[in-house]
Amino acid sequence: MTSVRKVQVTFDCAEPERVARFWAEVLGYDYQGSSCVDPSGVGPRLYFQRVPEGKVVKNRLHLDVRVGTGLVGDERVAALEAECARLIPLGAARVELLRADGVNESCLVMQDIEGNEFCLD
Numbered sequence: 741m742t743s744v745r746k747v748q749v750t751f752d753c754a755e756p757e758r759v760a761r762f763w764a765e766v767l768g769y770d771y772q773g774s775s776c777v778d779p780s781g782v783g784p785r786l787y788f789q790r791v792p793e794g795k796v797v798k799n800r801l802h803l804d805v806r807v808g809t810g811l812v813g814d815e816r817v818a819a820l821e822a823e824c825a826r827l828i829p830l831g832a833a834r835v836e837l838l839r840a841d842g843v844n845e846s847c848l849v850m851q852d853i854e855g856n857e858f859c860l861d
Contacts (some may be wrong), residue, residue: 746784746785747784748784748785748786748787749784749785749786749787749803750786750787750788750789751786751787751788751789751856752789752791752795753788753789753790753791753854753856754790754791754794754854755790755854756773756774756788756789756790757773757774757788758853759788759852759853759854760772760773760774760775760776760786760788761776762830762831762832762852762853763776763786763788763852764776765830766805766827766830766832766852767783767786767805769783769786774787774788774789774790775787775788795854795855795856798857799856799857802856802857802858802859803858803859804847804858804859804860804861805823805858805859805860805861806861807819807820807822807823807860807861808820808845808846808847808860808861809861811845812840812845813840816840816845816846817837817839817846820837820846820847820848820860821837821848823848823860824848824850824860827850827860830853831852831853832850832851832852832853833850833851833855834848834850835849835850835851835857836848836849837849845861847859847860847861848860
């Protein structure tokens with residue numbers, strides 16, 4: 741039987757410390773220089789590495805920040821909107837609310853301080 745391995749998620753960015761501080765605040769993680777870690781040790785470590793080029797296309801991987809788990813309809817949208825309102829002053833940008841479609845529940849697409857997409861889910 742194969743053992744489970746821990747995962748680190750690495751982001752390419754222009755300002756690692758700034759982006760790490762943003763994500764530490766979003767997730768309630770501990771800020772550690774160019775990274776942030778889950779204080780409980782359960783979630784993955786996020787590492788931010790400086791790269792010379794800027795972001796030019798949509799990310800192929802994104803984080804879903806799970807703030808609406810177990811909620812549906814207007815109650816779920818209200819939870820997403822409340823979290824969006826908390827993140828905007830941190831430098832996040834709202835992109836689009838995707839309403840429930842009978843298959844998927846509502847989610848809110850956002851961007852972090854360097855334009856990387858993520859979802860409030």
